[in-house]
Amino acid sequence: MGGLMEVAQNFYEVVETTCRDLYIQSLKEIPPDVVDAIKRAAARETKEVAKRIFSHYLRSIELGQKDNMMVCQDTGIPIYWVEIGGNVRFDGAKLTTAIIKGTERATREHPLRSSIVAPISRENRQTSTGERIPIIHYDFVPDSDEIDILFMPKGSGSENMSFMRMLVPADGINGVKKFVLENVVGAGAKPCPPMVVGIGIGGSSDLCMTLAKKATTRPVGSKNPDPKIAAIEQELFEAINSTGIGPQGLGGDTTALGVHIESAWTHITCNPVAVNIQCWRAERRRAKISTSGQVTIGF
Ligand code: SF4
Secondary structure: OOOOEEOOOOHHHHHHHHHHHHHHHHOOOOOHHHHHHHHHHHHHOOOHHHHHHHHHHHHHHHHHHHOOOOOOOOOOEEEEEEEEEOOEEOOHHHHHHHHHHHHHHHHHHOOOOOOOOOOOOOOOOOOOOEOOEOEEEEEEEOOOOEEEEEEEEEOHHHHOOEEEEEEOHHHHHHHHHHHHHHHHHHHOOOOOOOEEEEEEEOOOHHHHHHHHHHHHOOOOOOOOOOHHHHHHHHHHHHHHHOOOOOHHHOOOOOOEEEEEEEEOOOOOOOEEEEEEEEOOOOOOEEEEEEOOOOEEEEO
C-alpha cells in the first residue's frame, strides 16, 4: 500500500469478462439483503393476496438461483458505479472500453435481450449498448489498490417512475417529504412494489437525480450516516408503508422494502429533490478487482 501500483497486463481483459459476468449473474441472483427483506415482509404480511405475491417472488428468486433462470425478463439499462482506488495506476479509456465490451458480450454470449434503443429511431443494436450506454459513474477513493465495480440492470417499470423537482428553500424539508409521498403514491403499482425508494436531496438537478439512483444501490434498510437524514428515511418508510399499496399494488402491509436518502450541499436559492425507484427485485452485483487481476464477487 502507499505508492502507485501498475495494473497487470491482462487487467482490462479481466474487467471485460467480469462486467459480462456481473450483468448475467445480476439478473439471476437477487442480493441477500433484498431476499431477507422480502422474507421478513412475507412473514408479517396479513393480506392473503399479498402473501401469494410474496410466495411467487420467493419462488422466482429460488428458480433464479437453482435453475439458472432470470428472475424477471427485463434486462434493464446497464449502469455501473466504479470506484477506483487512489493507488491504482490505470488507463481510463481502456477501462471504459473494457466495461462496454463486457456489456456487449453478456448480451451476445448469454444471450440476453437487448433493451437499449436509440431515442428517436428506436434502432436496437442487440448489444445492450448505444450512445452513452452503458452508463458509467466514476469515483475515486484514497488508500485503496483495487477497483470496485457495482453493476445494476435498471428495470424500466421502476425507472419510468422517476421524479425531480427544483423546490425553493421556503418549501423546506416538509416540501421535500410531500413531493416524495405524492409521487410514490401516484406511482402505485407501476414500479413493481414493494420498492426501494431512492431519494436525492440537494446538489444541482442532475446531481440530485444521480444521488437518488445511487441511494437505491445501498443494501436494503441501510441508514444514512447522518442521524437527521436517517430519521427522515424512517419517517418516509413508515408513511409509504401505511398507504397499503402493497406488492404489485394489489394491497398489503409492505409497499417499500427500504427508503434511502443521499444528499449533497446545494445553492443558497435551491432546494432540489429527486425520487428514483427500484422494483422488488432490486438487482445489483459487485466485483472488486485488484491490480493483479484477482476478482472478488459480492453485492
Ligand atoms: S420494474 Fe422490475 S420487476 Fe417490474 S418488470 Fe421491470 S425489472 Fe421486472
